[in-house]
Amino acid sequence: MAESENPRDGEFELVTLRNGSRAVRHLGHGEVMHPSVGPWKEALGLYVDPPRLADRLRQPGAPLVILDVGLGAATNAVAALTRARELGSERRRELHVVSFEVDLAPLRLALADPQGFPFLQPFREAAEALIRDGRWEEDGLRWELKLGEARAYLRGVLPVADLVFFDPFSPASNPDMWTEHALAEVRRHCREEGEGALLMTYSAATPTRVTLLLAGFYVGAGAATGTKGETTVASTRLESLEAPLGARWLERWKRSSSRAPHGAELTPEVETRLLGHPQWR
Numbered sequence: 219m220a221e222s223e224n225p226r227d228g229e230f231e232l233v234t235l236r237n238g239s240r241a242v243r244h245l246g247h248g249e250v251m252h253p254s255v256g257p258w259k260e261a262l263g264l265y266v267d268p269p270r271l272a273d274r275l276r277q278p279g280a281p282l283v284i285l286d287v288g289l290g291a292a293t294n295a296v297a298a299l300t301r302a303r304e305l306g307s308e309r310r311r312e313l314h315v316v317s318f319e320v321d322l323a324p325l326r327l328a329l330a331d332p333q334g335f336p337f338l339q340p341f342r343e344a345a346e347a348l349i350r351d352g353r354w355e356e357d358g359l360r361w362e363l364k365l366g367e368a369r370a371y372l373r374g375v376l377p378v379a380d381l382v383f384f385d386p387f388s389p390a391s392n393p394d395m396w397t398e399h400a401l402a403e404v405r406r407h408c409r410e411e412g413e414g415a416l417l418m419t420y421s422a423a424t425p426t427r428v429t430l431l432l433a434g435f436y437v438g439a440g441a442a443t444g445t446k447g448e449t450t451v452a453s454t455r456l457e458s459l460e461a462p463l464g465a466r467w468l469e470r471w472k473r474s475s476s477r478a479p480h481g482a483e484l485t486p487e488v489e490t491r492l493l494g495h496p497q498w499r
């Protein structure tokens with residue numbers, strides 16, 4: 219299909235990836251959502267299955283809360299809801315997904331293409347209710363939309379997060395979401411007690427990891443997906459990371475040409491804070 223024939227809505231269009239998957243692309247900066255292995259595989263392989271969502275939902279307890287930063291075409295959110303629904307009576311706790319999104323065009327586009335986004339179909343009514351009412355609920359599954367600038371909500375009161383799907387556009391296209399200040403705002407909503415919280419993100423760049431560390435997270439390597447060698451998992455607890463960054467990463471950082479955090483200079487003060495992080499003790 220020629221590019222000009224791609225369905226469009228506002229600032230977004232639908233595209234077909236080389237592997238045949240459909241995905242949503244931003245017309246301005248050109249970034250594609252879940253570009254490497256296709257949306258569904260990446261949602262499960264990077265955000266939903268590495269933190270063992272299904273196992274967590276098998277354990278009785280308080281509702282499990284996911285902050286879904288960048289609802290987009292709802293692939294990550296629906297992947298989580300799908301895992302929860304699949305469990306049937308094995309699920310012993312509620313799942314509460316809180317999605318943040320400033321623009322609903324990606325979700326509208328994906329819903330209008332059932333062949334391209336078949337995995338959304340079982341949650342079509344849920345997604346339509348989310349768009350219409352800002353919320354949807356079914357038998358222990360709750361999905362809520364925070365429509366508008368995510369950072370405004372992050373400054374307010376939110377349920378305490380067990381998991382964070384951190385999937386805004388990249389630091390280059392969306393710098394405000396990746397600053398130490400923004401990530402510290404996310405960190406503020408993360409569970410401290412018990413297993414703590416895990417934040418999954420696709421970026422494994424040194425500045426991303428530096429910024430997460432400065433924002434108060436412990437940081438580790440995340441699952442590899444498709445063409446991406448590695449991703450990143452951050453946590454409020456060092457013990458909850460399967461592959462925490464250690465001396466080798468720190469040595470590489472010292473020699474790196476991109477040692478500064480996103481959106482700031484590498485000052486001596488920043489360097490001291492990074493080197494003094496409890497992760498290295």
Ligand SMILES: C[S@@+](CC[C@H](N)C(=O)[O-])C[C@H]1O[C@@H](n2cnc3c(N)ncnc32)[C@H](O)[C@@H]1O
Pocket residue numbers: 250251252257261287288289290291292293294295318319320321324366367368369385386387392395
């Ligand atoms: C990479 S896409 C998310 C893909 C999505 N997680 C999925 O699974 O389909 C990033 C999304 O974050 C949204 N976004 C970026 N910055 C935002 C902000 N500051 N507040 C709210 N939404 C934001 C964009 O509009 C876009 O839809």
